[in-house]
Amino acid sequence: MSGLLNAQIDRLAELPRGAAGPDRDGFYHHGGQLLLPTRGGVLRSMTDTPDRRDIMKLLRQLQNADSVQQANDKTGAWQRILSGIAQGSEAAVLAERFSLEDGCERLTMIFRTCGAEGLPLADQLRAVAPLDDDEYIVTIDPETTVLLKKCGAGETSDDHMQFAMALRETLESETGIQTVIGIGTSGKTASRMAESCGEALQALRIGRMYHDGELVYSYEKLLLERILAELPASAAAKYRESFYTPAVRKLMDREMTETVNTFFRQDLNIADTARQLFIHRNTLIYRLDKIMRVTGLDLRRFDDAVLFRILTELPDTERN
Numbered sequence: 144m145s146g147l148l149n150a151q152i153d154r155l156a157e158l159p160r161g162a163a164g165p166d167r168d169g170f171y172h173h174g175g176q177l178l179l180p181t182r183g184g185v186l187r188s189m190t191d192t193p194d195r196r197d198i199m200k201l202l203r204q205l206q207n208a209d210s211v212q213q214a215n216d217k218t219g220a221w222q223r224i225l226s227g228i229a230q231g232s233e234a235a236v237l238a239e240r241f242s243l244e245d246g247c248e249r250l251t252m253i254f255r256t257c258g259a260e261g262l263p264l265a266d267q268l269r270a271v272a273p274l275d276d277d278e279y280i281v282t283i284d285p286e287t288t289v290l291l292k293k294c295g296a297g298e299t300s301d302d303h304m305q306f307a308m309a310l311r312e313t314l315e316s317e318t319g320i321q322t323v324i325g326i327g328t329s330g331k332t333a334s335r336m337a338e339s340c341g342e343a344l345q346a347l348r349i350g351r352m353y354h355d356g357e358l359v360y361s362y363e364k365l366l367l368e369r370i371l372a373e374l375p376a377s378a379a380a381k382y383r384e385s386f387y388t389p390a391v392r393k394l395m396d397r398e399m400t401e402t403v404n405t406f407f408r409q410d411l412n413i414a415d416t417a418r419q420l421f422i423h424r425n426t427l428i429y430r431l432d433k434i435m436r437v438t439g440l441d442l443r444r445f446d447d448a449v450l451f452r453i454l455t456e457l458p459d460t461e462r463n
Contacts, residue, residue: 152186152187152188152195152198152199152202153186153187154184154185154186154187155178155185155187156184156185157184157185158171158173158178158180158185158348159173159174159178160348160352161173161348161352161372161458162178162348163372163373164178164341164345165338165341168196168200169227169230169341170191170196170199171185172191175189175190175191176188176189176191177189177190177191177195177196177199179199179200180227181227181228186199186202216241217242217243217279218279218280218281220237220238220240220241220243221243221279221281221289221291221333221336222281222282222283223237224237224238224243224334224336224337225251225281225283225289225291225336225340226283227337230337234333234337235334237333238332238333238334244331244332244333245277246331247277247293247331248294248329248330248331249278249291249292249293249294249329249330249331249336249339250291250292250294250303250326250327250328250329250330250339251289251290251291251292251326251327251336251339251340251342251343252289252290252292252303252307252324252325252326252327252343253283253287253288253289253290253324253325253326253327253340253344254268254287254288254289254290254311254314254322254323254324255286255287255322255323255324255325255347256286256320256321256322257321257322257323264282264286264288264320264322265280265281265282265288267314267318267320268280268288268290268310268314270317270318271310271313271314271317271318272290272310275293277293278291278292278293279291289340289343290310291336294329300326300361300363300364303326303361304326304359304361304364307324307326307359308324308358308359311324311358311359322358323347323351323357323358323360324347324358324359324360325342325343325344325345325346325347325350325360325361325362326343326346326359326360326361326362326363327339327340327341327342327343327346327362328342328362328363342362343362345362345369346360346361346362346365347360349365349368349369349372350368352368352372352458353365353368353371353372353456353458354368367452367453367456368456371453371456371457371458372458374457374458376458379457379458382454382457383454383457383458383459386438386454386455386457390437391437391438394433394434394437394438395455399430399433399434401420402416402420402427403434403442403451403455405419405420406427406431406442407448407452411442411443411445411448413427413428413431413443431443434451438451
């Protein structure tokens with residue numbers, strides 16, 4: 144039987160970039176392949192059938208059969224649930240045994256280190272993070288640490304991003320550790336936190352695909368990017384190629400790109416954009432007119448601005 148399993152299922156070191164998921168069973172999908180993250184890597188099947196799903200679930204259960212017995216505190220229990228080691232009934236047993244579902248609403252923030260191998264990120268994060276007793280820092284792997292943060296009444300995704308950015312800056316200034324952060328959505332149950340962890344990972348993956356260079360990515364704020372990431376690569380490439388003519392590529396240099404991004408951030412307000420860019424209003428209008436002449440889209444019109452944003456956010460398959 145093991146020969147059959149080896150022929151049908153292999154193992155990857157990590158999820159491929161652009162993988163969609165997780166679905167309700169914890170599986171990801173990429174190029175028609177079925178992927179299942181486990182503690183030891185990613186199980187991969189070339190086809191998605193009920194039998195393959197059952198086999199992969201069994202392999203994960205065999206690998207992690209002792210997960211409940213190994214958890215000896217709340218942090219250990221959270222570690223097994225968030226990393227996918229304990230799922231379903233195992234996760235429910237852990238949640239009940241360690242009273243993880245205490246009525247608090249939390250979300251996950253995933254910290255990924257940038258070239259800081261060997262540094263104890265969890266310990267350093269505990270030293271600088273202003274945590275309450277019912278907030279937790281959980282190590283998933285040497286480069287990945289999860290903060291289970293309580294949500295205050297009325298807090299928004301902007302508040303969560305500001306908190307994450309401030310914590311990231313404090314961590315870097317006091318320890319020298321550089322990180323990028325993905326933020327999931329909130330919930331009250333252990334299973335919902337596992338989903339939030341998957342969302343935070345997806346925010347990191349998709350956020351860096353579309354907004355490489357930023358430091359904090361919120362799943363909630365990446366709706367357009369998540370939709371575009373699910374487009375078939377061939378369709379995305381076709382629309383991107385039709386838009387990015389040689390004239391458009393020449394037009395959209397760094398200055399023009401910054402102009403457009405600022406114009407969108409200022410909700411298409413010409414006066415506010417000109418102030419932010421420290422340019423005269425007429426200079427901004429000249430740039431917008433130039434974009435209209437080359438692309439046929441007037442960014443002062445909402446519909447044209449939306450279309451421009453979508454076309455310029457399409458993934459560059461050659462680069463990715």
